[in-house]
Amino acid sequence: xxxxALAIDxxxxxxxxDPHAHHSALRDAGPVVWLxxxxxxxxxxxxxxxxxxxxxxxxxxGRGVGLADxxxxxxxxxxxxxxxxxxxxxxxxxxxxxxxxxLASLREAMPAWRARAAELVEECVARGRIEAVDALAEAFPxxxxxxxxxxxxxxxxxxxxxxxxxxxxxxxxxxxxRESMANAAAATAWVNDSCQRARLKPGGWGMAVYEAAxxxxxxxxxxxxxxxxxxxxxxxxxxxxxxxxxxxxxxxxAEWDKLRADRSLAKRAIEExxxxxxxxxxxxxxxxxxxxxxxxxxxxxxxxxLFLAAANRDPRKWDxxxxxxxxxxxxxxxxxxxxxHQCLGQMVARLEMEAVLDAxxxxxxxxxxxxxxxxxxxxxxxxxxxxxxxxxxx
Numbered sequence: 486x487x488x489x490a491l492a493i494d495x496x497x498x499x500x501x502x503d504p505h506a507h508h509s510a511l512r513d514a515g516p517v518v519w520l521x522x523x524x525x526x527x528x529x530x531x532x533x534x535x536x537x538x539x540x541x542x543x544x545x546x547g548r549g550v551g552l553a554d555x556x557x558x559x560x561x562x563x564x565x566x567x568x569x570x571x572x573x574x575x576x577x578x579x580x581x582x583x584x585x586x587x588l589a590s591l592r593e594a595m596p597a598w599r600a601r602a603a604e605l606v607e608e609c610v611a612r613g614r615i616e617a618v619d620a621l622a623e624a625f626p627x628x629x630x631x632x633x634x635x636x637x638x639x640x641x642x643x644x645x646x647x648x649x650x651x652x653x654x655x656x657x658x659x660x661x662x663r664e665s666m667a668n669a670a671a672a673t674a675w676v677n678d679s680c681q682r683a684r685l686k687p688g689g690w691g692m693a694v695y696e697a698a699x700x701x702x703x704x705x706x707x708x709x710x711x712x713x714x715x716x717x718x719x720x721x722x723x724x725x726x727x728x729x730x731x732x733x734x735x736x737x738x739a740e741w742d743k744l745r746a747d748r749s750l751a752k753r754a755i756e757e758x759x760x761x762x763x764x765x766x767x768x769x770x771x772x773x774x775x776x777x778x779x780x781x782x783x784x785x786x787x788x789x790x791l792f793l794a795a796a797n798r799d800p801r802k803w804d805x806x807x808x809x810x811x812x813x814x815x816x817x818x819x820x821x822x823x824x825x826h827q828c829l830g831q832m833v834a835r836l837e838m839e840a841v842l843d844a845x846x847x848x849x850x851x852x853x854x855x856x857x858x859x860x861x862x863x864x865x866x867x868x869x870x871x872x873x874x875x876x877x878x879x
Contacts, residue, residue, distance in 0.1 A: 487780065487781030487782060488515060488517045488518055488519050488526065488779070488781045489514045489515050489518050489519065490518070490519040490520075490521055491510070491511070491514055491518050491519065491520055491521065491527075492521055492522065493507055493510065493511065493520065493522065494520070494522035494523065495507075495520065495522075495523070495527070495767065495790060495792070496522075496523065496552075496656045496657050496659060496864055497522070498660075498661075498862055501661075501860075501862045501863065501864070502860055502862060503860075504763070504766055504794060504795075504867065505763070505794070505795075505798065505807070508529060508792065508794070508795035508798060511527060511529035511792060511795055512529045512530050512795055512799055512801075515779060516528065516530055516532070516533050516778065516779040517533065517778055517779050517781065517783065520790065523552060523657065523790070524788075525552070525769070525787065525788035525789065525790055526783050526787055526788070526789045526790070527789065527790045527791075527792060528789060528790075528791055528792065528796075529792035529795035529796060529799075530795075530796060530799050530801060530802075531796040531797070531799040531801065531802035531803075531819070532799075532801065532802070533778070533779075533796075534791045534792065534793060534795075534796035534819060535796065535817070535819055535823050537770060537789065537791055538770075538791065538793075538819060538822055538823035538824050538826070539823055539824040540824075541571060541572070541824060541825050541826065542773065543772060543773055543774060543776060544770035544771070544772060544773075544789060544791075545571050545770060545771050545772075545773045546568065546569055546570065546571055546575075546770060546771075546826055547569060547570050547571040547771075548771040549564065549569055549769065549771070550568055550569055550655060550768045550769050550770065550826075551654060551655030551656065551768075551769055551865075552655070552656055552657050552769060552788065554771060554786075554788060555569070556771075556786070561654065561658075562654065563710060565710070565714055565717070566578040566707060566710050566711055566714065567579055567582065567711070567714050567718075567826075567829055568714070568826060572825070575825065575826075576825075577702075577703070578703065578707070578711060579825065579829075581694070581697050581702050581703055581711070582694070582711060582714070582829060584697075585690050585693045585694055585697070586690060586715075586829065586832070586833070588832060590690070591832055591833065591836050594629070594633060594836075595836060595840065597629070598629050598836065598837065598840040599840050599843060599844070601625070601628050601629055601840075602625060602840040602841050602843070602844040603844045605621065605624055605625055605628065605841075605844070606621075606841070606844035606845055606848055606849070607844075607848065608620075609621055609876055610848050610849060610876050610878050612876075613875055613876060613878075614855055614873070614874070614875045614876075615873075615874060615875075615876065616871055616872065616873050617728060617731045617732075617872040617873070617874050618724070618728045618869055618870060618871055618872050619871075621727060621728075621731065621841065622724050622725070622727035622728035622731065622869075622872075623645060623724050625727065625837060625840075625841055626719075626720055626723045626724055626727075626837060627641050627642070627644065627645075629837065630644075630719055630720060630723070630833070630837075631644070632689070633689065633690060633719075633833070634685075634689050634690050634691045634712070634715055634716070634719070635685045635686035635687070635688060635689015635690065635691045635692050636679055636684075636685070636686070636689070636691065637679055637684050637685075637686075640675045640679070643669075643671070643672035643675040643676060644672075644676075644716060644720045645672075645720065645721070645724070646665070646668060646669035646672040647669060647672045647673060647675075647676045647716065647717075647720075648716075648717060648720050648721035648724075649665045649669065649721070649861075649863065649868075650662075650665045650666055650669050650672075650673065651717045651721075652717075652721060652863055652864065652865040652866045653665045653666075653863055653864045653865070654864075655767075655768065655769070655864055655865045656864025656865060657864070659864070661862055661863065661864055662864065676713065676716055679716075680709050680712040680713045680716070681709065682695045682705075682708070682709075685712070690712075690715060691712045691715065694708045694711050694712050695708045695712075714829060715829070715830070718828055718829040718830035718833075719829075719830035719833045719834075720830075721866060721868070722764055722765065722821070722828060722830050722831070722834045722866075723830065723833060723834040723837050723838070725762075725764045725866055725867065725868050725869060726758070726759065726762070726764055726834045726835075726837075726838050727837065727838055727841055728869040728872055729758055729759075729761075729762030729763075729764055729867070729869065730754070730755065730758040730762070730838055730841075730842065731852060731872055731874060732762070732858050732869060732872045733757075733758045733761055733762060733809040734809075734852045735852050735853065735854040735858075735872065735874050736809065736854070737808070737809045737810075738851060738852065738853070740754070740809060740810065740811050741849075741851060741852055742851075743811060743812070744811055744846065745846055745850075748846055750811045750812065751839065751842055751843065751846070752839070753811050753812070753813070753814065753815070754811040754842065755835060755838050755839060755842065756815040756816060756818065757809060757810060757811050757813050757815045758809065758838075759815070759818060759820035759821070760797045760798075760803070760813075760815040760818035760820055761797070761798070761807075761808075761809045761815075762820075762867065763793070763794025763797060763798070763820070763867045764820060764866060764867055765793055765794070765820060765821065765822070765828070765865065765866060765867075766792070766793060766794045766865060766866060766867050767790055767791060767792055767793060767794070767865060768790075768791055768793065768822065768865070769788055769789065769790050769791070770788075770789050770791060771786065771787065771788055771789070772784070772785055772786060772787045772789060773785065793819045793820065793822065794820075794867060796819055797818050797819060797820060803815075821834075845876075847879060848876075848878065848879050849876045849877060849878065849879055850877045850878060850879045851875075851876075851877040852874050852875075852876060852877075853874060853875040853877065854872075854873065854874055855873045855874060855875050856871075856873040857873075858871060858872045858873075859871035859872075
């Protein structure tokens with residue numbers, strides 16, 4: 486073995502409960518490590534993770550971005566036409582979705598999002614003490630995202646457990662995946678039904694995908710799978726992004742004072758929270774050829790686990806990386822991936838976070854933790870189950 490072998494299991498529940506506690510060991514062991522527990526290679530330093538995400542020709546996604554290798558085993562669900570494909574198929578499907586999920590359409594939605602964010606934040610401030618995941622981080626996306634897609638009026642609560650299954654599915658078939666699948670059978674059935682053309686409202690992103698199929702840009706079956714991708718990409722990352730943002734300010738209260746004094750730092754605050762919070766912890770790639778790196782060789786056909794959250798706190802890249810500092814220029818972080826496979830829902834997440842933050846700044850003088858944050862274990866996400874805080878009225 487030409488790379489250091491580590492006994493760390495990145496899917497052990499102790500690891501998932503506090504991944505940042507293990508990241509230094511991964512980074513310090515070397516640019517590339519061998520992970521005995523899962524039988525694959527790993528990269529945790531920014532200098533290797535970001536280029537690997539960018540080099541789609543070498544580190545391919547079409548064999549799955551989870552532990553399972555689609556060249557050697559049957560996927561447990563139909564692969565994503567965005568996340569788990571490579572060019573030229575990826576270029577076609579991503580190009581179609583980029584036209585649907587355009588920045589122009591999001592800007593058109595923003596006035597309504599800002600109004601709804603203001604209403605929700607005022608409700609939360611009136612209560613004073615809230616559990617921010619339930620009251621804010623989940624509540625806001627579920628008020629605005631279904632309308633953006635054109636989903637049916639009922640059952641929006643199913644989006645949360647469905648996303649949990651999807652992201653657990655990128656890891657091994659462990660207890661987390663088995664239990665999330667068992668607990669969300671009804672949610673999966675709701676999503677499968679809701680992505681059908683007949684269930685979607687006109688004018689939403691979902692129907693726009695089917696209209697692309699009518700123009701011959703994709704098949705009807707591909708349209709269904711692409712609409713399903715919206716429901717995976719657009720909810721959990723946003724929920725956890727908002728929760729991590731609130732948690733960050735509760736942990737570093739001076740940063741909230743800094744933001745209220747200079748609202749121009751709002752976008753930097755969002756990017757810094759995405760770097761610091763590590764919403765998406767990991768994704769896999771598979772090597773398309775032998776890769777000579779760091780004095781060793783990763784053989785063709787090898788799974789490589791990329792530790793995105795570890796890269797985002799790599800002291801070789803960032804000064805004082807464990808500190809949440811909204812003055813920092815966190816541009817270039819890999820919180821939503823990097824390169825052609827960057828998260829489809831990243832702009833949705835950023836703009837929803839912006840709407841919530843803009844509503845909080847004038848109404849909240851301080852965000853105070855009233856208890857420890859609780860983690861919801863997930864094979865891929867750093868998901869928060871509970872963030873108890875007090876919102877002090879301005």
